[in-house]
Amino acid sequence: MSADRISRRALAGGIAALTLARRAGAQGYAGLGESADGFAKVVPGKTFTFPGDHGPHPEFRIEWWYLTANLVDSRGAACGLQWTLFRQAAQPDPQREGWANQQVWMAHAAVTRTDTHRFNEVFSRGGVGQAGVVAKPFDAWIDDWELKGFDRTDDRTLAPLALKASSTDFSYALTLDADRPVVLQGDRGYSRKSERGQASYYYSQPFYRAHGTLTIDDKPVDVSGQAWMDREWSSQPLDTDQTGWDWLSLHLASGDKLMLYRLRQKDGRDTPFGNWISAAGETQMIAGGDIQMIPRATAEVAGRKLPVEWQIAIPSRSFSILCKPLNPKAWMGTGFSYWEGPISFAGTHEGVGYLELTGY
Template identity: 85%
Template sequence: MSGDRISRRAFAGGLAALTLPRQAFAQGYAGLGETADGFAPVVPGKTFAFPADHGPHPDFRIEWWYLTANLVDATGAPCGLQWTLFRQAAAAPPQREGWANQHIWMAHAAVTRADTHRFSELFARGGVGQAGVTAKPFAAWIDAWEMKGTDTTDDRTLAPVVLKASAANFSYALTLQADRAVVLQGDAGFSRKSERGQASYYYSQPFFRAQGTLTVDDKTVDVSGQAWMDREWSSQPLASDQTGWDWLSLHLSSGDKLMLYRLRQKDGQDYPFGNWIAADGSTEAITGRDIQMTPKATAEVAGRKLPVEWQIAIPSRSFLISCKPLNSKAWMGTGFSYWEGPISFAGTHNGVGYLELTGY
């Protein structure tokens, strides 16, 4: 979730690059607080249905398919991968055909090691087949980048899938397996983002096991590890006074998972939320009053100070950890930029995960 910058959950940069109107993005962080007139609302009580909800929701303004992976190579050296596909509607329904289609697609891919961070970005116009998503058989693609199901993909787990991306100086290909169902975030998939009613529909697959290859500067290595996919869609996910967010996905060594975010507001009253995901797939929401997210160290990145080290406390669970990045320079210098990279953590619990920082 960047100042006048953007990440996975915003597409102003992509739209500007495609000469679409900037004024639509004048309200709030990256325009995500703009009124949602003409688009479908996000309301409590939705019944999720799979495979349909793995696919696109064109009546909503924005959505994304967002995957991060914490991996190691054959020597045990850690690395991280990112693969994201975003859809943004430049105008409300009804849907238009062909080149008149109002949907813009944007994708980011990245590789992070301790010694390097590489990223790439693609754009496509909707309606012409260059990018898109199908629910069954599952496939999400933009040009040659893809997250694609197989003949045996289970709708409940969204596995197995294959993941591919390539750029001038890196590429990767992974197979992702999972034996637990996707997890609904928030209140049965209704993820509130402010006290004023902004929200998204949100589910995750935090149980992916990943195996494949990573190539950097023409050197290919085998990699394996854990991956996490987030799916969200909304028409107005943020309030106009929310300036950015700090988001973490954590793989605990116990097999449990933890998602946390803190939406920052101009008045200093942050809006935090979390979800504890047990190893068996059961979940328990963690309310803001029980979440303490404290920046502990900053790094100079791209001309700004970013809080790349954190202390996280959840007193009700006797949970206290310190998080450190694999590479503090994991800056996504895309059309609208943000920080996104793998982290490790230790304390009452140990493990690895991903951190995203926007709005700084």
């Protein structure tokens, strides 16, 4: 591909990102509270179909394919990685062709150890083949970053998959496998975000087993562990008075999984949500009043004070843990900046997971 084609793509992506950033200022974190007139609405009662819902939903304004992995290297040292592909529509349907296409693609990749946190961000416009997602055979890509299925990939489990990303000072290549189907979050995949109707469609594959190679500063190591992928799409996932969220995905040593988040509001009220996922893949929503998420320690990162240690309790399940970060400096200094990194936890239950903090 010519340098002119690449520069045009980069310029278009950069302009689109700046436009979205300007719009975001008065509409909550990353503009996700902005009015979504003309876009499709999220309503209860959707019937999910696979492989179709593994692919893009351009009639909605925003969606993502979001993967995190808790790994250990061949010496037993903990590390983590992130791979995320975002699609945002600048305008509703109908879809236009080529460079006029209104889809903006953005991706983040990161690796984290106790001694370092590396990240990169790339952009592309839709319509020119530089980024996209195909449901069957599954393929999600932007440039040479890719999450790709095989001929034998099962639509129910979305596995196995091959994952890769690279930057100037890190890269990784993993194979992901799972033997249980994806699970619907919230109320059968309808994830309510506010009392005024904001919501998303949301499912996860929290049962990935991962193995492959992680390279930092040209030093490759073999890694293995657990991974979790979230799939979510909406047109207005936040209300205008919601400033961000604190989100956790937890792999319990028992084999159970737990997804928790709280949405923060300008008036100081927080709304918690959660799903308990059994080792067999059965899900149960957790009542917001039964979730306690209490920050216990902060870290100074990028000029911000961030709550990186959390006490989490679910009294109805006799569940009480303290979560600590692998690296408190896991700041994603991307266009829409946030904190994202691996954690470990202990208490009534033990395990590892990922913490995300936005809007700080």
